Amino acid sequence: MSKINEYCGEDKLAILKEYEAGWGSRSEIACKYNINVSTLKEWRRRYELYGVEGLAFRAENKSYSMELKLQAVQDYLSGKY
Template sequence: MSRKRVYSSSEKLRAIKDYVSGEKGVTQICTEMTINIATFYEWLRKYNASGESSLIVSKNIKYYPNSVKFNAVYK
């Protein structure tokens, strides 16, 4: 099983702008990017609700040591 591809904010924004401008259709965008149509519509929904900032990819992956997890559950 392959790893899930993470698209950059600029890639998502380019896809949304291509669709909104009428330059490309949903099927064409999804085929070119090899994404599911539902994924594209999720990006579009977020963009319409909150603008470009909603498409920013967070690189801050939180890591918590086991001791912190243990204390959160048992204290």
């Protein structure tokens, strides 16, 4: 399984070009770069939809302030929501 954000957009594009050039099957390319086949499919889908910018997408965990978290708990406990 790959690590999140292990590859930058240029790396992803190079990997996709390698696959498109026929230098290996989808599973062979995925294994070579230690990614899931589904990840390779997702990169290709995003590249087809958004171009190179789609490959630069980074999944990030959102962080919320302590105040916002506390307000969410209070709202929940109030029974209004």
